[in-house]
Amino acid sequence: MKKIPVWFWQIALLIAIFVIWHLATAPGLIPPIFFDNEHRAAFFFGEPEKIFSAIWLWFTSGEIYPHLWVTLQETVLAFVIGTLLGLAVGLWLGLTPTASAILDPYVKAMNAMPRVILAPIFMVWFGLGIWSKVALGVTLVFFIVFFNVYQGVKEVSPVVLNNARMLGANASQLLRYVYLPSATSWVFSSLHTSVGMAFVGAVVGEYLGSAKGVGYLIHQAEGSFDINTVFAGILVLTVFALLLDFAVTFAENKLLKWRPQQAETETT
């Protein structure tokens, strides 16, 4: 018997979830178990059928594209700026022990602070456009990258470092050819998390106040108790996040090919 591939079960599970969701919420299909009214379940949990038609309408009318585009822009900008800042500050503090000793409590304090509460301040500073969301995303991404780079610099193999010095590398060459590649590999190891955080920053920022973006769509729908549109927005965001994650995996495989893989044997 041929083995049924994993993706088959993955898709089957997805369909099953939507079927159960539909059965449990469609008014009049099965008698209400928990709620006293057959329309209640649909009110609280939405109906897959209506959710999909909302999504369908978004994409066919083209209404969703500008919103997705804004969210994508915010995510990418937050990721890029946060990563560059984290890389620069991480390298700096990793290589200057005095500065890192002085700034240590501040770094810890800033990291411990729940940074989502900064969103209103950023809105005052940067307005309701994309930059307040980018700023929020940057504060989230920065610390992930920063800590990884800092660790990466601290953990450069002393032997590799001494070897490069004996081969004639000067201070700036050590930075460029030893510290930076070593730190970058740590950045990549946190890539999934930091892209995810940039996305969270963008969506939360939109949700808290904006005129565009998928977060804004969800917020609007919530205002009018349109639970189906809320779920539609959530589904679109989820798929969007999955696609981002695929893109990251792709980039990772391209850029980190020097890394030992977990399994290198061929399987049949």
Add this chain to the structure above:
Amino acid sequence: MTTALSFTNVTVTFTGKSGGVGYTAVEDTTLNIADGEFVSVVGPTGCGKSTLLNIGAGLLKASSGEVNVFGEPLIGLNAKAGYMFQSESLMPWRSALDNVTAGLQFRGMEASSAREKGEQWLARVGLSGFGNRYPHELSGGMRKRCALAQMLILDPKIMLMDEPFSALDIQTRQLMENELLQLWEEDKKSVLFITHDLEEAISLSDRVIVLAAGPATHPIGEFAIDLPRPRDVAEIRMTPKFLELHAQIWHAMKEEVLKGYAQTRNKVVV
């Protein structure tokens, strides 16, 4: 004959943690390596052999005493020396070829001519066709070859080698030793070779220096190895002359090895 590398009354004391008493690794050591000479330093594990080598490389500074390179006092890193490390020293994010040409790149050589030279050196150490592999895709022996090429491409006058083959299995090790000797015979660089393996030391060297057990190690014996060259490290081990030298040096070393062993044992017990 000119002296390539000389240590004169060198003492190395590491500062103790939080103002405690320092640890003297090397004490009052005088050692000369002539131009073109292959000198091995043997001694019990942990006696301070590597410290001595790091002093010669300029990676560590001697607490007192003098280090001279071709008559000039050593300041900063020893630019005339190449260093081959005991553990993995290749940059894992660079391919074998890029690792070999790293030193040329640091010196600002044009990329295309560096690559050409790198390919030549890869071929000389038997790695042609492996230039695109990353270190993790190479075997332990291949990584050592790569490190050897990485050092030799810069044509150093002095080679400092810190138990470079100790992590290899015995067959690969003997192959590497033979290849090292072949490369060395081509232009006779000065070599300071650190090892704890007496057989390796005898079969490679012109002179073997025995260090005392640490702390405060210093040379306690010096033996000229007048075995004919070129040598085959696997075969020379069977000759009577080799066995005679081995017995002689081992006799001098034995006590120190036992001392070193007793120390490490006590460390565990205490």
